[in-house]
Every structure is written in C-alpha cells, then in structure tokens.
Amino acid sequence: MIHEFEPTHFQTTIGSHEPVLRVASGDVIRTWTVDSGGYDRHGNDITEGGNPQTGPFYVEGAERGDTLRVRFERIRPNRTRGVTGGLVAPNVVDPGFVPELGPRNSEDWWELDLERGTARLHDPPPGLQSLGELPLDPMLGCFGVAPPQGQAISCATSGEHGGNMDYRGFREGVVVDFPVFAEGGLLHVGDGHALQGDGEIVGTGIEVSMDVELTVEVLKGKAICWPRAEDESFVMAVGNARPLDQAVQHATTELLKLLRDDHGLDYRAGSALLGQCIRYDVGNVFDPAYTMVAKVEKALLERL
Amino acid sequence: MIHEFEPTHFQTTIGSHEPVLRVASGDVIRTWTVDSGGYDRHGNDITEGGNPQTGPFYVEGAERGDTLRVRFERIRPNRTRGVTGGLVAPNVVDPGFVPELGPRNSEDWWELDLERGTARLHDPPPGLQSLGELPLDPMLGCFGVAPPQGQAISCATSGEHGGNMDYRGFREGVVVDFPVFAEGGLLHVGDGHALQGDGEIVGTGIEVSMDVELTVEVLKGKAICWPRAEDESFVMAVGNARPLDQAVQHATTELLKLLRDDHGLDYRAGSALLGQCIRYDVGNVFDPAYTMVAKVEKALLERL
C-alpha cells in the first residue's frame, strides 16, 4: 500500500512519540521533510529548528528484537535554495588553530538547479568565484527509530537507533536496517542535504527540504545491534560514538556479525576477508557522537 | 641521475641514522625493501622484523624548514608469497567482544600472481574457499623522514615525519611531501603491502618485499607541518595521532593550510569548499598512532 503523508508537526528528538501514521510491513510512504532549520519547500519557517523529523511512522508487527528495514526510493530536494555553515567547526581542527579560523558569523547560500542536478554558491567568498556548479548528491542526514527504554534523544546526535549520522552514503536507493527497540519501530526522517562533504565539517550539508519516498519492511526475529545498510555495491555497518575510535569498534564488530549472520562466516574467516578488503567511510565528525561506516563489496560476498 | 641501490642493512626506527646514499634533488633511486618481518625476495630472513627500512637517503640541500617531495614511480612485489594476520585486532572491536574473536595464533598465506596482478589465499579458512583472486594494489605502509630533535621513532608508529601510516593511497604514482626536520631529510622506505584493507585491521596487509623506484625533490623554503600528497585525482593532507579524532584535526588543519599555500584560499573560502567537497580516508587504526587522510579533488581546484 502507498501512503501519501502530509506532515503537520515535527519532532526534534527521536523517541517514542505518538505515531503520525500506521503502516504495514511492505508499505510505501511518500512524504516530505523540512530542512534542519525547520523551513519547508516554500522557504517558510514552519517549525522550530534542530533537524526536525517527519514521523514517527508506526510499522505494524515490529517489536523489540526485530529489524526494521527502510528502503529509500526517492530523496529529492524540493526547493532551489540551500544554506551551509561558513566555517569549519572548531572540533575538527587543531585546538591551537581555532582562533585563526576567524569569526564564526558567516554562512553560505546555494542555488540549486533541480533539473540539471547541480548547486552553485549564491555569493561565493573571495577565491571561489569561479567554482561553478557542483553535482547534487541528495541524502538524509538524520533518521532512525525510537531508542531503547523510552528514551527521547536529540536530533543533534546519534546512537544505536540511528539519528544524526550525516553519512553521504544514505542517498536514494540505499537500504538501511535498524534494530527495533519500541513497538512499531517508530521511524523518523529528516535533515535533508542536497550535497555534503565527509564529516559534515562545517556543521551542515546544503540544508534543504526534501520529497521522500520509502518502503518499510519488518524482519521478524532478526536482531541486530547497530544500523546496517546496503547499496548497489556494498554491505555496511554503522557505528555512532565518540571518539571516532569507538565508532570504528562498533562498526567493525557489527560488520563481523553481519558476515556471520548473512554469509555464514565465522570471525576467523570474517577477519581474513575484511583484513584486506574492508573500507571505512566517515560520517559525521561534528556532532556529540561521530559516525563511522565499515563496509565490504557485495561482489566479493557473492563469490562465497 | 639514477641510483641503483642495494641495501645491506636496515633500520627499525626512523631517525637521524648514518645515510646509506647521498643523492641530489631530482635524482631517481631504484632499490628494494624487505617485508615487515625482515624477509627478502627469496623468502630469506635477512634482518630483524618490525617494518625494517631501506635507507636513510640523504638528499643534498634539504634543510629544516624545507619540504622533501617523493614521487613513487614504481612499487612492485618481487616475490610470490605474502602473509597476513589471522584475526581482527582487539583495539578495533568492542572491548566486550574481544574474547569472542578466539585465540590469536593464526595467520594466512597468500599466493601472488605478479603477471596477472592478483592474490589468492593459500589455504583459505572455512567459508572462504571460493573467494578466489583479489586484485593486487601494491603500496608502502611505512616510510618517512628523520623526525625533529634527533629523535628515532619506532617503525610501528607514525607522526609528523610519516612512519607507519598504512594508507592504501600510497601506491605507485603518488607524490608525498614531508616536512624536513634534519639535514638531508633522511628518507626511509619499507613495509610493502601487495594489498591491504582500510585501517590495516588485522595488523598487516599482504606483507611482501618490494622493488621500489622513487624520485626525490627538495622544495626550498616551503614549510609544511604534516605530510601532504597528490595522486591523479586528489590533493591530500595526512594526520597521525590517537584518538582518530585528533588525526582528523591534524589532517583537516593541514588541508586548509595547503589550500591557502597552493591555491590562495583563505580559511573562510577553504571552509566553503571543503564543507561540501572534502573526503576522508582511513589509514592505520591498528598502531599506537592512527592515520587519517583529508583530501579534495584536483578537478575542483583547477576551476579556481
């Protein structure tokens, strides 16, 4: 079944909030998200900022110990202006270098050409006048399911439940699996970026409102610890924590478990494979919790 | 001038050791390296293990405050067997998961087909019997220049002087710049890997002896703080430290400085560019110091 959902209010925490819609496993949801500041497709400020989320969506049958699978069929900017932070964040440069960055009062506006799929700085700072167009690569920065114990966790950070991971790989076509902690899973989605570098180091991607279409599926009795994902080429496991070293630990452990669960590899075989074939991608290094993605090529797994 | 250099002894620290050869800026050095355990092309154990280095090479004219540029023209395995660690390292998984990894007494041997450029597990652990061939991607794991203050630093770790960075991107064709701390720069090279996943998470790549050809160049009066590099597509800056968060800080700061030095971008413009375009690659997450590479596409810089 396909649900067209028009949001009327938004959440700035991910938690066990009253669901806005109940859907069945296999259903499709078509909806939209405001940008991280609460602005919609018309540039109207319709809700308080802080990565406001559309949802939560209750998926029938999802219970603690299951996995909620989300396939993003469509993630498309629905307006032609986006904004980015103007300076690299203090926490991603050497502490003694911070004062050299200068005053933190700038931001940049970008013009999006949705036909051509490009972005262009509206008023480039000196030195970037000839930068021209960058190809869009739309993604969702913050989405996830209700965390355990009835917690409600700020959309500024991330955890086992997902949240503000700001990973470029969470683009159209990706499938993301979440551990279910609360009845119905309670999926939230928001924080669209038309484009973003690794790490979200200026504290933003090109922040924009989005049209989103996704399919949900409940994997009964499949228990995972951290988000997992799959795109055309890779299977992935996500770790969210600080320091990044701990995010590496979470992601690597979860990828070893994924290889065991889905491909029958014990940890000795998983080690032999990952040792020479693992790839790490950096998600957010701006938030309270940082994000690391560990992944391995599907083409390799298909040989086994 | 082209130097053919036959090493007779090796260093397991990078330091202000007696040079084995003096060369001029612009010269080419053709030499070879033993593997991380001290084994040569014939599989003979000719020196103590610990990433033994060929060198140091003294480059005439290099002085503190200059940059030593090294272009790797050739990095080629020169034997057909390589070895890898058998288990993911304890520090890259969750602390409570370590005992589940099992006993740490395994290793894997790989057959290299140097014609076809492939590697194959000699005796695959159960589950990987049908893995088949992996394409080689030869690189050097450990190389660098004498560190400041007459220090001699173990080839197990890394720092501003380079060292055991284990970055897959340091393959044939890459150009790496080092800050010069000691007269002559004193370049050391070693620790060849026929193939390696990100992070060197089993504590090794496919360890192998290598034939190496490189060109050195002194950039007089050009001062840098951390290694920088360039390949066909990217300019890069390298940070070596723990936690990985600090390696991110070093690499990001150095990349902002690179954009200022080489492309005239102030930190405000550098931020606007990197915010949406930076890429991070993970080097070593096994050593005492971890390695992070920050990079940006040359095609973008050419527009400016």
Next chain:
Amino acid sequence: MIHEFEPTHFQTTIGSHEPVLRVASGDVIRTWTVDSGGYDRHGNDITEGGNPQTGPFYVEGAERGDTLRVRFERIRPNRTRGVTGGLVAPNVVDPGFVPELGPRNSEDWWELDLERGTARLHDPPPGLQSLGELPLDPMLGCFGVAPPQGQAISCATSGEHGGNMDYRGFREGVVVDFPVFAEGGLLHVGDGHALQGDGEIVGTGIEVSMDVELTVEVLKGKAICWPRAEDESFVMAVGNARPLDQAVQHATTELLKLLRDDHGLDYRAGSALLGQCIRYDVGNVFDPAYTMVAKVEKALLERL
C-alpha cells in the same frame, strides 16, 4: 517546608516526566531510593533495574536559564546488603588483555554494618579472605535534572543535565548546581553506592538502597553550562563525555567560567591560579559518557 515523600514508581530515564511532587525553592525533601537493580530496603525487587530514579521533583519558579541548587543533607544506606560487579570492565583495560580477565559471570555481596559504618565482603574471593572491613563512604551515582529539548536520557549515561556520573565526591554534605532546561527543573535521584572506587570500574559501587534528604534552591537568572558543586574544601565543575579528554575540556572550561562568575577572575587570572592549583577527580569511566571533575580549594579563593 519539609516534604516526606514515599515513591511509588520510578524512572529509568531522566526526562520531562510527570512530576511526583511540587516543592518551593528552599524546601526540604526526605525520601528514599531503590538500588540500581530496583531493590528496596527490604531487598524486594519493586521496579525494573537500570538506576531507577525517585522523582522527578518540580521546583516552583525554576525556568530555563536558571540554576537549580541541591544540597544533600543526608545519604544513608538503609539496608545491610549490597552487591558489586565481580570483574573490571573490558573498556578500562588494554584491549588485548580482556580475555585474560576470565568469564564475566561473578559478583560479590557485601555485608554493611550501618552502626560502625563499614562494609565487609560476604564471601571473599581467594586472596581477599583477610581484607576485613572497609569504611563506608555513601554517595549517589546517578541524579540530575530534565535535559534540554524534552529529551529523556537513559540513567546509564550522563550529560550536561547530570545523570550517571558516579563521582565519589557526591556524598552527604555536597551542594550540586544544575543548569535548568525544563520548567520546574525536574530533579531525579537514585543509584546509591555505600562505597565506590574511582571510575566505577567494575560497573558498580556497593549498590544499595538509600535514605536521602535534600534541600532545593532556585538561583534565578544564574546560567551555567555543566553541573557545578561545592563541598567543605573545594569548588568543582563537572564534565561528562567520551573520551575522557573531552570531559576534561568541559570541566576545565566550566571551572574557568565559575571563577569568572563567582570570583571575578578573568581567564588570564583563572589560568594563573588553576595552572598550579587545579585538581582533577575521575568519576565514571564505565558508562557511555565518562565523568571528570575539575576543582580548586576554597581556602585559596577566600584569599582573593
């Protein structure tokens, strides 16, 4: 006014839950807490474990931007048995050492002599048979106020709002100040320890139910960022984060601000004082977020 409060239900998150009692600034609350596992003074398991909290208490007049001051008049174990974890936690030893710790299935019971103020292992593991009595030093491990944005945060961790800090210095007589994020402040208290080493490295102190008496006070218009505290000898600032380096940063920054706010020292003078006189105490190093306390002697401040 003095309130005698009998709790009937408990919270395992700290959040904007329905208050159990409304009190005025200056009021005294006499109540009790279950232990971390949900067991009361009679050893009855009356609620789900996970540092269940008594409260929240709504303090009239407390608003975002104020400070809520809590003075602990009394923190007394109210039963004679307590439990501790049997092994040092995997995250506080070297990763490669974890398997040497052995199986994680042990715990220890302690007999408390409330008259004499001592604890004794009920069945000491071999080697500790003659350990004898340890003096009690009762404290609360987890307490705090509702966090910002309507969040509800697990009592397993900590943040700007307090939470599971497990600091030995939070004993009878201490005064702790919290930033107010929600109307009424919403104070929660729980997780009593009859005794605890630094770091809570076995994952517990001697877990016990407690009788607690405290006084609340609203400091209108006083804005702080992190918990501050004061005991007989020291003023303190608390940082909660991982890695511990970041907790050091939070605590040191807050202590510099405390010296500015309360003692008129600019950061240059604060630096000159703290440089030679600061003390750091380690709170929890077991939780998702670690705790560091920065402090300075009141006797020094009284000279200024």
Next chain:
Amino acid sequence: MIHEFEPTHFQTTIGSHEPVLRVASGDVIRTWTVDSGGYDRHGNDITEGGNPQTGPFYVEGAERGDTLRVRFERIRPNRTRGVTGGLVAPNVVDPGFVPELGPRNSEDWWELDLERGTARLHDPPPGLQSLGELPLDPMLGCFGVAPPQGQAISCATSGEHGGNMDYRGFREGVVVDFPVFAEGGLLHVGDGHALQGDGEIVGTGIEVSMDVELTVEVLKGKAICWPRAEDESFVMAVGNARPLDQAVQHATTELLKLLRDDHGLDYRAGSALLGQCIRYDVGNVFDPAYTMVAKVEKALLERL
C-alpha cells in the same frame, strides 16, 4: 657508593645516548638538573630548552627484562625564581572556547622562598594580587629510561619508558620502577617543578632547576610493562597515551598485574579490591601523550 655528578651536557630526547656515568645497583647519585628551558641555578641559559635531561646513567647489570628501581631521596629547587605559562592550553578547554582565552603571549614569574617552602607570584595578574604564598611541592616532570629498539623519544612526550609524565606524586620520597629496555637501563632525569597543578594545564609547573639525589637498584628478572611506583601510602601504576581513556587502560591493567606479581591476587580478586578501592590521579593532559596513575592504598594490601 655515592656519586657526585656535575653535568656538562644534556639530552632533549630520552634514548640510548652515551652514558655520562656508570654506577652499580644500590649506588646513590647526587646531581642537579636545569629547568625545562635549559636554565641552571644561576639563571644562566646553559643548554637548549625542551626538558633537557641530566644523564643518562648506566646501571651495571640492568638488562632488557629487568626492572630499574629509582628512589628519589631529594628533589629540591636550587634557585629562587620560577616561570609558568600564562594561559590554559587550547587542548584542555572546549574547542569553541579557545578564542575566548585571549592572546597566548603571557607568562608568570614566581618568587620561591626556599626556607619557608613557598612560592609567590612576582607580578600577579589583576584579581590575584592577594593570593599570597602557595606551599611548594617539588617534583620531577620528566624522567625515564631508554625506550625499546634504540628509539630516542622527545622529552615533550611519554611512554612505557617514562618521559614527560608531569605527575605531582613524583616528589621526594617516591620510588619509581621502570621496565629496562636497553643495557644499563640509561636513566635520564630533568624538568623540575617547584609546584604544579594536576594536568600541567598551562603547559608548565613552576619551572625551576633542582638538586636531585637518587638511589638506583636493579631488580633482576622482574619484568614490568609500564612504570610502577610507591610512596608512603600507595602503590601505583602509570599509563601514558592519548586519549586519556587509553592511559586509564594501561594503568589499570598494570595495577592488576602488580597486585598479581607482588600480592598474589588473581584478576578476580584484584577486581574485587580495586572496584571499591582504586584511585586515579591525572598526570599530564598537555603533552602528545597524557598520563594517568592508578593506585591503591598500601594499608589495604598489608591486610592480605
């Protein structure tokens, strides 16, 4: 035998340098150290700065796998002026707070009254005019033995060999044990502080030249991994690393091993004891490597 040693040159790395004196196990060495900047008792700048070390002292019979025990009989400032950094270091405050600290061009001079054992700011910054005298607590910030593999490691940092640990507890009367990595152990001493807060957070203690008397002893066949120490009240183990979390891991692991080696406690019993009785002290949080000390009361161990 008592050696009176007059240094004529100094080392700014700790390494396998040519010994300045050979002594026997049990011998006493009376010598002096310059301050961290290379200034002697007369305030003369006699050597390059960077924590210059007196030594190394070769102790007959010390070999890899032994322990070198050093008892500090005397650590006394030998001049009446000392200097301290003027601002808290950027790495110990929140990244975004760094610019608020102001310009980093200040330092403070202190007058030492060696009779009374006190220090007084020469020209107190505004707000500290009435601070008056602080009691001296002289200590050595940087000392250690030659590290493994012939390394020479900067006196700005620390490791298994000791080095720049800046721990207040390394004062007169302390006994410090080092793992021996090189023949003769090769003890270096320097970097005296007349007084220092925890963490050395302004990058200095009160830097001063010192008269030092110490006794060396070789513990044949006793192998340790990290420095251990003992004072009147505590036995201790030291971890040096970043992040501080890793220093916690090193120190805690080493203290568990110390309890096993010297007191016959297996890790289960060691855990039961340390869980409720361990204390952590913070050494340096300014250097490339941070220092954490884990300790337990000797009075408790004497009961066993």
